[in-house]
Amino acid sequence: MRSTFLCLFSLLVFPLQAAQAQGTVPVFTHTAGQASYTFTGSDPAQQTVTTIPTLLVPITLSFEAKKIGGKSFELSADADVPRVLGSPVYSKFAFASGERTQYIDAMLRATFPAAKGWHTLLGKPQVKPVKITIPVGYGYVLTSKKNGGAVAVVDIEFLQKELFKQLPKQDGKLVIALTHNTTYYALSDATVCCSWGTHGIDSATGNSFVLASYLHGTPAIVEDRDVQPLTAQLAEFFYDPLHDPLVTTPMFQQSSAAHGNVFPRWMRPASLSTGEEGSCGGSGVGSTYFNLQPTDTNHKNDFPASKPFAARTKNDTYHLQNVALLQWYVGSSEGTGSRFSFPDLQALTAAAAPCPTRFGRREGSSPEPSVEPKQQSGASNGHELIGYWTGHSRAGVPFQLRDVSPQWDVIIVAFASPDKTSPGTLHFHPPVGIDPAQFKQDVAYMKSHGKKVMISLGGGGQFFTMPDAESTERFLSSVTSIVSEYGFDGIDLDFESPSLSIDAGDTDFKHPTTPSIVNMISALRKLHDHFGPSFMISLVPEGTQIPSGYPSYGGQFGSYLPLAYATRDILSFVDVQDYNTPPLQGLDGEIYQIGSADYDAAMTELLLHGFNVGGNPAHFFPGLPARQVAVGFLTGYSTPQHVSEAMDFIITGKAPVNSTYKLRKPGGYPDMIGAMFWTIDADRGSGYKYSNLIGPQLHGYPASK
CATH class of the missing domain: 3.20.20.80 (Glycosidases)
Structure with a gap:
């Protein structure tokens, strides 16, 4: 019952060694009623500043399915690194509180606003470029004749496995892997599409990681821009650091094996509904398979899309993902804030509605209709x-x-x-x-x-x-x-x-x-x-x-x-x-x-x-x-x-x-x-x-x- 999550909050902290054994970054556990949730960083009650070392990995993808002049077409994130470093991901920005800080720190402080001296920051990264070949059958490239922009569609499990073949265990670090103009499908099935990335713990290496795409010069049909995908996956990682993206569960379900955090099953807000029947988002921070935020308006098989928060810096404008805060999932209480979304405080104006106990009707079930079917008359016309x-x-x-x-x-x-x-x-x-x-x-x-x-x-x-x-x-x-x-x-x-x-x-x-x-x-x-x-x-x-x-x-x-x-x-x-x-x-x-x-x-x-x-x-x-x-x-x-x-x-x-x-x-x-x-x-x-x-x-x- 949702009411069990409206109790007062208490804070528990795992020993740092135990937490790091489940990844390469520190975590703490927050208990709400009968449920516990694990977050990245240190306990807000300690009022400390935690700086997490990062390894920034720009990826060059080489596509065997698309050849130009006999050479494989490439999408490289190398040129995106300076813009990411200049964005609110790493640089300070004045959010609604008026405090200048990084995106993730501001999000966590919006979650636990009472912790005045508490900060969680990303350290200046070490940069390590890698190159990965996408064989035929594991992805393809789409281009726009009008603007020349290209966007790739890639098997995300394949890419994750190939990435960590090149990256050994990064003790104490968060790996932030960056692709360029690439969307992903899950379960090695391109009909299970699309996301801009994933996050969690790589089961092969134990690395804590975020994998996301930087968007620049995309075809017009792509609505999200620049660091929006990266901020979405970072937000979900800091809310769900023990997620194993290679463990999958049936649609509209999550398990503790796939997610460290399992929330009450939530519905997408009606104001953001696409009209598709069945708008249950699941029970994770992001929807099953796609890691989409409740603020995303797209449905299965589309490019992710949502209204961004425009962060105007001295040199540029960055587009940040609006994300649901903890209190949207489980309700506000002592220790957490009263707002439901960040950075736009109005992106979500009410707490999550629970999914039905039984999700929808069994496919094919047919109640007696209240109207009569129309009779067909006339000779066949071939249609x-x-x-x-x-x-x-x-x-x-x-x-x-x-x-x-x-x-x-x-x-x-x-x-x-x-x-x-x-x-x-x-x-x-x-x-x-x-x-x-x-x-x-x-x-x-x-x-x-x-x-x-x-x-x-x-x-x-x-x-x-x-x-x-x-x-x-x-x-x-x-x-x-x-x-x-x-x-x-x-x-x-x-x-x-x-x-x-x-x-x-x-x-x-x-x-x-x-x-x-x-x-x-x-x-x-x-x-x-x-x-x-x-x-x-x-x-x-x-x-x-x-x-x-x-x-x-x-x-x-x-x-x-x-x-x-x-x-x-x-x-x-x-x-x-x-x-x-x-x-x-x-x-x-x-x-x-x-x-x-x-x-x-x-x-x-x-x-x-x-x-x-x-x-x-x-x-x-x-x-x-x-x-x-x-x-x-x-x-x-x-x-x-x-x-x-x-x-x-x-x-x-x-x-x-x-x-x-x-x-x-x-x-x-x-x-x-x-x-x-x-x-x-x-x-x-x-x-x-x-x-x-x-x-x-x-x-x-x-x-x-």
Whole structure:
């Protein structure tokens, strides 16, 4: 209960030797009610000045995925060092209290304002430049044609490990590692993006560290500037010095293994909400995976963004991160201040609201809607509403397949799951509470009403590989059995990262050598030959698996390109997930991120017109016909209005207000199929607000050819 954290505070201090055994900097522990929190520095009650020695490490990143004149493209933080030293990170600045001091010292003093003689300062750093190569498959570079700015997207766990291969134990020091114009993804999965850095204890060396990016000359889409990312990670480190960034936990959860400090699970302030359903930030100082502050307004897969505090010095203006103070997380009490944010005291004006005991509904659960689904009338026009059905029950009442709204044209049943002990094998059982015989009757019923019913293979969080002939035979046997038993019209491939990842050295999507990919192509053709020309095959790649093949090809990046190319003559459609993807670049040379019709149009035109894979003109991926392309949306993330605008933009060429992307074909693509949604269940639970709007819109367009 939150009330247990509103008690009076007492202060406890670990012996310095014990604290330093858990890192390379001194820490103290502060107890609030029944919970204890560890901070960097010394006990405020001692009224001492603590100066923490620092090692400032400017990193040069060399990207094998981007070559200029035969040389790897580099982003170097060497030139950023003088500006960091001149910023309030190291130099004194007059904050709201009127006292001139460093950013971190002022933040801690805003947390414990009663400790008048207490200071925690960063010592003048030793500077040690390092260079790290980012192999293909571990990151890529995006550039802006308009201003020439570049920003990189990199695997943060990989970078941390490579960094500390070059840095031995720094006894007593804080390592501050600095990259230039680089954002990061976690869990080696580029759809788990984006942050500007991380912090904590490196488990390999025991070093206390902060890793962050300095931003200068970035593309216009990047809103944060200069030392804002560094101040954010420093603030979180001083509030959470025992964090181990290589220990991960499920979304919206934190554990003592991952964080020294575990707060009551907090919600993002409504005033900073992006409109995305589910705004629980987690139970750490920063949100799970991303280390984002409560003041950040972005959501998953965007560049971090928040309103900065402008610190105007004699020589320059620096942009500092507004951060939540301890009292925002646990409430104000004796010993702490009454403000909730720093440096802008108005960035957060009320304490954190707790997350619900149970976070949201189970995905796919569908309460009885209060409105009726719209009926579909008229002949098919070639435009289709495609959706995934899970059939999960609510209050013990399953959502039957035959009860799907008539607006849905293609129903994809989720999922046939991989067998973890038998590579290649997949299993399918109807959802709990749905009788298999009844389900088969429902499939036949939907097909008799002109609907297509497919089975999706895989699903998020499932790993699939097909490395040899034996696993290929198991795949063919199990899929053939599932399709035949239930009468499905075809299969949908939803093997997400790291499934079907491109092996190192496999560089030509037209002639792949990765066994899982080669075997999958062969298996798809055999299935099509077995079931006949009406057998449907669809691909639902994440953004990393096709559009990310534009800036880089390897690993997860572009992994569906060989499949799409080799099966284009038997492929029913491709619907890229425009919600499970990091920032990417369009054919116009500009960078786009999810949540806008511009992004949907830019990513769709990559498929329609084709692109140089990995930026290499020698490896051009030819575009697919519009009749084979749909766009994937997430209910609750994309609003119905956003989807409606995107469909009008792509199909008719009618650009939304404030759109900046220009279609290469101004009149749009009237043959483009339409929209896919995850999920039909969630649409039903929201009162058909997607299908009742988008279905009639798609079915009302002129017939495609």
